[in-house]
Amino acid sequence: MENQADSLIGRLSQSSLAYIRRLLFRVLSVGPIPNHLAFILDGNRRYARKWKLGEGMGHRAGFLSLMSLMKYCCELGVKYVTIYAFSIDNFRRKPHEVQGVMDLMLEKIEGLLKEESIVNQYGVRVHFIGNLKLLSDPVRLAAERAMKATSNNNNCILLVCVAYTSTDEILHATVESCEDKLSEIRSLGRLQNGEISPEKCGAAVSLADVEKHIYMGVAPDPDILVRTSGETRLSNFLLWQTSTCLLYSPKALWPEIGLPHLVWAVLNFQRINPYMEKTRKQL
Numbered sequence: 001m002e003n004q005a006d007s008l009i010g011r012l013s014q015s016s017l018a019y020i021r022r023l024l025f026r027v028l029s030v031g032p033i034p035n036h037l038a039f040i041l042d043g044n045r046r047y048a049r050k051w052k053l054g055e056g057m058g059h060r061a062g063f064l065s066l067m068s069l070m071k072y073c074c075e076l077g078v079k080y081v082t083i084y085a086f087s088i089d090n091f092r093r094k095p096h097e098v099q100g101v102m103d104l105m106l107e108k109i110e111g112l113l114k115e116e117s118i119v120n121q122y123g124v125r126v127h128f129i130g131n132l133k134l135l136s137d138p139v140r141l142a143a144e145r146a147m148k149a150t151s152n153n154n155n156c157i158l159l160v161c162v163a164y165t166s167t168d169e170i171l172h173a174t175v176e177s178c179e180d181k182l183s184e185i186r187s188l189g190r191l192q193n194g195e196i197s198p199e200k201c202g203a204a205v206s207l208a209d210v211e212k213h214i215y216m217g218v219a220p221d222p223d224i225l226v227r228t229s230g231e232t233r234l235s236n237f238l239l240w241q242t243s244t245c246l247l248y249s250p251k252a253l254w255p256e257i258g259l260p261h262l263v264w265a266v267l268n269f270q271r272i273n274p275y276m277e278k279t280r281k282q283l
């Protein structure tokens with residue numbers, strides 16, 4: 001009886017919170033809503049140390065925050081959410097730590113495919129972005145399955161950057177653009193002696209060619225980049241895409257991030273949006 005009463009109170013408080021959130025989002029929607037939010041999930045290990053949790057528990061708590069935030073973003077009408085889940089440099093961490101994050105990732109990607117997951121409840125399409133060849137077979141295959149299974153969802157798009165760094169992304173896009181250009185030149189029969197200098201090929205490559213091959217080409221540039229734990233570095237994340245975006249670095253560790261941070265970020269975006277629009281037009 002007591003348990004039933006507890007769960008009824010729990011459900012009621014959940015639904016009143018959801019109601020207050022809807023009202024809040026309606027007020028926020030009077031102003032412009034960002035189309036794309038990007039997050040650097042910093043501070044998971046520090047959170048585990050702060051609360052004397054076991055190793056890996058910080059990343060687990062971080063995943064829960066990610067799911068709540070994803071839900072709020074969908075409710076608010078944000079179309080794209082990008083997260084820096086694992087950088088190429090993170091592979092240099094202690095092997096058991098890398099393994100811990102990869103095991104968690106595999107478990108959570110499989111969880112995303114379940115019917116009751118936020119991805120399915122909110123119609124989220126998932127993209128994995130980065131040098132996916134660097135992932136172990138089970139993680140890469142799970143990522144591919146998730147991309148395929150959610151490919152018809154179009155309410156909101158979650159871009160998970162794994163085995164990603166911006167410099168690797170730019171290098172990869174540049175090489176592919178040069179290869180494209182080379183085969184284009186070859187097919188037009190413009191090669192006299194079968195050789196072309198790298199300088200000539202490079203000169204023929206345009207900005208649009210590179211952007212066609214950039215991993216993040218599936219999304220517009222972010223409007224806001226949030227890095228938690230008070231750090232103000234970009235750490236090789238979305239360098240190509242953040243020239244005009246608002247940066248916000250709350251003191252909260254990633255597992256502590258919540259609705260107030262999202263609301264604050266959106267209010268700041270709304271305050272500077274007229275100026276940002278002008279800068280974008282001048283580019």
Ligand SMILES: CC(C)=CCC/C(C)=C/CC/C(C)=C/COP(=O)(O)OP(=O)(O)O
Nearest residue numbers: 041042043044045046062063085105108109
């Ligand atoms: C399926 C899916 C999307 C899973 C995501 C799982 C998740 C929360 C990954 C975060 C991994 C990571 C290296 C975060 C950075 O915190 P940190 O370890 O650098 O912590 P610190 O800043 O305190 O050192």
